[in-house]
Amino acid sequence: MEKTDGNVSESGNEMTLDSVRDSLIRQEDSIVFSLIERAKFRFNSPTYQESNHYASIPGFSGSLIRFFVKESEFLQAKAGRYQNPEEHAFFPDELPPSSVPPHTFPLVLHPAAASINVNNKIWDFYFNKFLPLLTVPGDDGNYATTASSDLACLQAISRRIHYGNFVAEVKFRDAPHDYEPAIRAQDRDALMKLLTFEAVEEMVKKRVAKKAMTFGQEVSLNSTESKGEYKVDPPLVSRLYDEWIMPLTKLVEVEYLLRRLD
Template sequence: MNFMTPGETPGADPLDLASIRGTLTRLEDTIIFLLIERASFAYNPRIYDPQGFADLGLDRSWINWLLRETETVHAKIRRYDSPDEHPFTARDQLPSAILPPLEYPPLLYDPTDINVNERIMDFYVGQIVPSITRVVTEKLGKVDDDGNYGSAATRDLDALQAMSRRIHYGMFVSESKFRSAPADFVPHILNPNPSALLALITKPEVEAALLRRLDKKARWYGAELGPEGDPVAEREPKVQPEEVVRLYEEYIIPLTKDVEVEYLLHRLDGLSQAEIDDLVQNGTASKALSKQPPVKAKTARQS
């Protein structure tokens, strides 16, 4: 999202829940298409093995090496200065931007530097890639490996970064919901109650609609189309719709909730008791909503 403009339409608020959901819906399309791209290559487990390319002098896996090399360039053009971007490489291993910093509007109150990319990598490599590549591996008649290490890893990189954006966008969801009713959240933050916070942010009807929408999108986007653009029913889809739904239901949605709750647990850090009382008493009119935490160096703490 371009945080330097008022929003996607004049006057739109980037913390408006409808605007946030629009961003998340577009990311659904991105993630589905990237999974389809990755599914055209075999699993290629060698690219995830920390010793898989030791013969080339790599001290880490092929995918982690590619992420570090790519994120090094992206850090120089200040990608990770944006509040919706989180690198897989530790920030202290990335260079500073060569462009002057942008003055982003105060959107998130985030003193914790939440980063769950290690967990994203774990479920993606361990669960998602083996499943979505099963069909092409069988068609190739080879055991997991087709030698397309560069092509497969670049698709992995794009998919991982898209899922990271989607999951960490949970902080925007939490901030939006907190701002709409601070008094509902404050007691469960002061007396840390993750279960109560989870109940406040969970909307089962929204999740159910999301999963239905994903199933329909995956069936359409993944279909083989004939000359006139109509799906060819007898051809197997490029990626199984149930795998896309499973990705969200078992991994993306639960991990997004973890990010949302972790963010809320730290939402009052640095506020005085008087400011917290003002939040409870005055709600959305409270001046404390506009206060930002003290500026500190990014540490990319893994959660």
């Protein structure tokens, strides 16, 4: 049977640190593939110009990427995307209600998780720091496809980072007596220390680089030799995890734990 990626289909009791980590490992595939897609295109700066952008959109002021993400989220909200506690919108204000019958996702998380959204920080590092490293400078005119592939990257990265809520919940359930004093003292540093596993982080960095090599190689029928050229730079994918994805996942974990006893 096909293996799925959605851990919320598990009831809260079946969820373990191992099963949550398995989901994070599967989500690495989605992230690496989305990066490969975005790296096909040039940087394409007209996609991001806040004013004087190449086409002014009637009824909208702002960049093409904002327009694309807002309108996509509007549609996806109606289709029920944000009913899933794994999903967080980049522009959550003024989203329409879902138009589809509700699905009852198992109640795993403390309700405080609903108030945690670090997408502003994701938006900032992705566009201002990461994208210039991922793409070749220049302009190939594919602005709408560029925006579409940015959205795929943003959503995959956001889902992974907010999965920190589930990681924190299982860590808390495994050792409530370790976490409770730090939560009562609202001690961020102590919580950060408790939830950090450096050896796991080292493995993650190595594995995502290996995935970038594996998924990003040219596959040809005639030769099995890789020329050492990859569609996305493997050390850059490690760096994405090291500098941004893992620190923000841990920030979500801390934010969740601080509210876990409310």
